[in-house]
Amino acid sequence: MQNFCLLEVDVNGQEIFLVDKTILASFSGRLRKLFSKLTGKTRRLKLIFDKFPGGADCFEHIVKFCYNGGRIKITPFNMFQLHCAANYLEMNQEMQGRPSLVEQTISFFEKIHYMTWSELIIGLKNCQELIFFMPSSSLLQEFLDCVVGRLELHYISSPCASSTDNSSMQFSGDISTESRGIYTCQATWWFADLGFLKLNMFKMIIDTMTSKKLDHRVISSFLFYYKRMNCPNASSVKKCRIIETVIKFLYSLDSNFISIRGLFDILQASFTLKMSKCSIGKLEHLIGSQLDKAKLDDLLVPSPAGEKIAYNNNLILRLLDTFLSISREKLLMYQVKKVVELIDLYIIEVAPDPRLKPSKFLALAMAMPDIARESYDNIYIAIDMYLKVHINVLCEEEKIKICCVLNYEKLSEETQKEIAQNENFPACALVTMQNRLRYSVTRTSIFS
Numbered sequence: 001m002q003n004f005c006l007l008e009v010d011v012n013g014q015e016i017f018l019v020d021k022t023i024l025a026s027f028s029g030r031l032r033k034l035f036s037k038l039t040g041k042t043r044r045l046k047l048i049f050d051k052f053p054g055g056a057d058c059f060e061h062i063v064k065f066c067y068n069g070g071r072i073k074i075t076p077f078n079m080f081q082l083h084c085a086a087n088y089l090e091m092n093q094e095m096q097g098r099p100s101l102v103e104q105t106i107s108f109f110e111k112i113h114y115m116t117w118s119e120l121i122i123g124l125k126n127c128q129e130l131i132f133f134m135p136s137s138s139l140l141q142e143f144l145d146c147v148v149g150r151l152e153l154h155y156i157s158s159p160c161a162s163s164t165d166n167s168s169m170q171f172s173g174d175i176s177t178e179s180r181g182i183y184t185c186q187a188t189w190w191f192a193d194l195g196f197l198k199l200n201m202f203k204m205i206i207d208t209m210t211s212k213k214l215d216h217r218v219i220s221s222f223l224f225y226y227k228r229m230n231c232p233n234a235s236s237v238k239k240c241r242i243i244e245t246v247i248k249f250l251y252s253l254d255s256n257f258i259s260i261r262g263l264f265d266i267l268q269a270s271f272t273l274k275m276s277k278c279s280i281g282k283l284e285h286l287i288g289s290q291l292d293k294a295k296l297d298d299l300l301v302p303s304p305a306g307e308k309i310a311y312n313n314n315l316i317l318r319l320l321d322t323f324l325s326i327s328r329e330k331l332l333m334y335q336v337k338k339v340v341e342l343i344d345l346y347i348i349e350v351a352p353d354p355r356l357k358p359s360k361f362l363a364l365a366m367a368m369p370d371i372a373r374e375s376y377d378n379i380y381i382a383i384d385m386y387l388k389v390h391i392n393v394l395c396e397e398e399k400i401k402i403c404c405v406l407n408y409e410k411l412s413e414e415t416q417k418e419i420a421q422n423e424n425f426p427a428c429a430l431v432t433m434q435n436r437l438r439y440s441v442t443r444t445s446i447f448s
Contacts, residue, residue, distance in 0.1 A: 288322025
């Protein structure tokens, strides 16, 4: 009892422990160095840990390990806690012929490939609380590699998920249209199991998925799922961080495997957040690059707060610019024609807006190349609607500019007759139409 010295240990302000200083110091190099600096003799000391890895629960395991002569049962639940605490306390020396705690935890990590999926999830839940203590740990990366390796086993179901979980329904909105027919919910069985991840661990998991070349369809679907599960109850700041992280990772994937519907959902959410210009630019590029997959409802994005027009026409024009800026070798004509059909329907939708300026209407109507538009009938419908709504505010010059957008050679015979009788069309525009039609007919007869 002569060497006995009571040590009072305050662990992260959570709990106070009374232990024998000598027993703890015999296993911990850090404590030995600390106590060696003490001068004089005292029967009681106080030690305060502000950031002890794993908190009071983990320190209790450390105390048991020391009092039990270097023995402890390591499990998936405590393996990361014990490893971090052992490194923190420098418990790396053999004692009483037994391996140090650091060596014991490393030895246990060698068994991770034999763990069940449930055990890996338990380990993952606990290790994400300890990232601060192992920022560059090779053991952590090896563990993440093992987790991601299991994700490629598509034909097993999750032991952590409910038997009533309908994955195909739950994730269908997160999967691109092209991908749904290629793989089933068997590839997404693990989504719900990893939904708990905090943002830092989420980033590490996605980085590992990318480096392991996991299917981009699966990665993009999980990114959308994570955003959908974690944003509703998050603060605006955290929500912004989640969405910007998701955008960053989506931008690194093949856009062919990214759900356009999911991208528009993110776009809608971004309007209420203070997101960086860089993230917004990446998001708009992702959408614009596959605009041919969009539907009319996707484009009907309300205008920003404070603007009186109905829809965000500037956004649509930016998306069109992005789409057309894609290398000509990559764009196929059928894709361009799909966007032409889509934008024509959009123009019909926005034409009745009384606050839509003529310059903006013209920009929308002229955004796509004439060669890709097989018919101008829908553009005529939009023009007719626009003229009716704005008839009293447009000058003659503005009406002529708008009507001259039409390529009369690509109008159906029925539409040509309707234009000729349309009182809202300027007279000179009708004359121009007749001259173009007459020239078209003459040229056709010469070459026939």
